[in-house]
Amino acid sequence: MASATPERRRGRQLPTAEELRIWRDFVETTEVLTSRVAARLQLDSSLSSGDYAVLLALTEAPDQRMRSSALAAHIGWERSRLSHHLGRMERRGLIRREECATVPRGAEVHLTPSGAEAFAQATYPHLRAIRELFVDALAPDQLRAAGDIAAALREHLGPRPEE
Amino acid sequence: MASATPERRRGRQLPTAEELRIWRDFVETTEVLTSRVAARLQLDSSLSSGDYAVLLALTEAPDQRMRSSALAAHIGWERSRLSHHLGRMERRGLIRREECATVPRGAEVHLTPSGAEAFAQATYPHLRAIRELFVDALAPDQLRAAGDIAAALREHLGPRPEE
DNA sequence: GAAGCTCGGTTGACGTGTCAATCATGCTAA
DNA sequence: TTAGCATGATTGACACGTCAACCGAGCTTC
Numbered sequence: 001m002a003s004a005t006p007e008r009r010r011g012r013q014l015p016t017a018e019e020l021r022i023w024r025d026f027v028e029t030t031e032v033l034t035s036r037v038a039a040r041l042q043l044d045s046s047l048s049s050g051d052y053a054v055l056l057a058l059t060e061a062p063d064q065r066m067r068s069s070a071l072a073a074h075i076g077w078e079r080s081r082l083s084h085h086l087g088r089m090e091r092r093g094l095i096r097r098e099e100c101a102t103v104p105r106g107a108e109v110h111l112t113p114s115g116a117e118a119f120a121q122a123t124y125p126h127l128r129a130i131r132e133l134f135v136d137a138l139a140p141d142q143l144r145a146a147g148d149i150a151a152a153l154r155e156h157l158g159p160r161p162e163e
Numbered sequence: 164m165a166s167a168t169p170e171r172r173r174g175r176q177l178p179t180a181e182e183l184r185i186w187r188d189f190v191e192t193t194e195v196l197t198s199r200v201a202a203r204l205q206l207d208s209s210l211s212s213g214d215y216a217v218l219l220a221l222t223e224a225p226d227q228r229m230r231s232s233a234l235a236a237h238i239g240w241e242r243s244r245l246s247h248h249l250g251r252m253e254r255r256g257l258i259r260r261e262e263c264a265t266v267p268r269g270a271e272v273h274l275t276p277s278g279a280e281a282f283a284q285a286t287y288p289h290l291r292a293i294r295e296l297f298v299d300a301l302a303p304d305q306l307r308a309a310g311d312i313a314a315a316l317r318e319h320l321g322p323r324p325e326e
Numbered sequence: 327g328a329a330g331c332t333c334g335g336t337t338g339a340c341g342t343g344t345c346a347a348t349c350a351t352g353c354t355a356a
Numbered sequence: 357t358t359a360g361c362a363t364g365a366t367t368g369a370c371a372c373g374t375c376a377a378c379c380g381a382g383c384t385t386c
Contacts (some may be wrong), residue, residue, distance in 0.1 A: 242334075
């Protein structure tokens with residue numbers, strides 16, 4: 001491994017101009033992409049990406065309810081972020097928080113009928129948007145490459161930064 | 164064309180499970196990536212990604228100043244977003260807003276010495292973070308693929324959604 | 327010259343995210 | 357028993373973004 005990628009990768013501290021260009025392109029573009037998908041979701045269903053993530057998790061949960069901390073872990077959010085978001089969703093009647101019977105200080109998040117309904121309405125157009133804006137943009141090998149890149153990045157980034 | 168990509172792509176409305184998995188992976192991972200880079204920047208220099216974008220543009224601008232609208236266009240922000248952000252940056256002494264001599268109602272954004280200093284301090288560690296967290300994670304062909312994917316997505320997304 | 331237009335920019339309201347502090351509760355140990 | 361301590365979650369302060377409304381020049385245009 002000392003010579004596989006010669007001077008390109010050895011002793012260099014900073015990205016080359018080309019690498020930097022790719023970085024900026026990549027980041028900006030994915031930002032546009034996600035915001036475009038979010039805008040479609042909002043338009044089609046009045047849900048944000050956050051709402052959708054929460055509703056998806058609850059919909060798939062047994063009994064359509066979940067401990068708050070489990071939910072946070074499941075969708076990869078900080079607890080405080082989830083708490084704020086649940087507050088907003090509760091105000092809109094999408095979910096309900098109840099004391100957990102089993103765990104002393106645990107809160108249980110329930111999907112309300114209107115939340116389930118909203119999610120059901122949102123699903124199809126959302127998936128279509130993902131197909132139209134993401135999948136359809138890429139050739140099959142590019143799509144595969146996107147998966148590989150995500151995997152490589154995640155591998156490289158490792159778990160949360162020392163926590 | 165009826166058979167090049169047979170049932171995979173014809174008459175299908177929704178992404179397959181595999182496509183959906185790639186989408187989620189891709190989005191989540193890029194989110195983690197950018198937030199990790201932003202965290203490093205914050206730690207190294209007390210600047211946010213937004214701050215950095217503004218300071219970069221001003222640093223490279225002739226005379227280190229720029230019309231507000233030109234700046235917004237240059238970094239691809241909405242005017243209102245920029246206005247809010249400039250307010251925060253001005254409070255911290257990173258930039259200064261002055262009336263524009265030439266254009267009637269135009270505001271001109273100036274880089275302050277302390278803003279220039281902050282940017283200079285931030286640049287090197289920031290570039291290093293990009294290299295460590297992004298470039299180093301990918302094999303050369305993956306990096307190239309990332310560039311291609313960004314280009315394909317941008318091409319497909321087109322300019323802003325009918326505006 | 328007054329009504330209305332556009333242009334450049336700001337403002338307010340509100341949703342969203344992070345961080346640090348707080349809080350209630352149950353456990354453990356002096 | 358009570359002084360800590362861990363756990364599960366909420367809260368407040370503040371940065372950040374978007375959207376829609378607004379505002380103050382300068383232009384028309386009648």
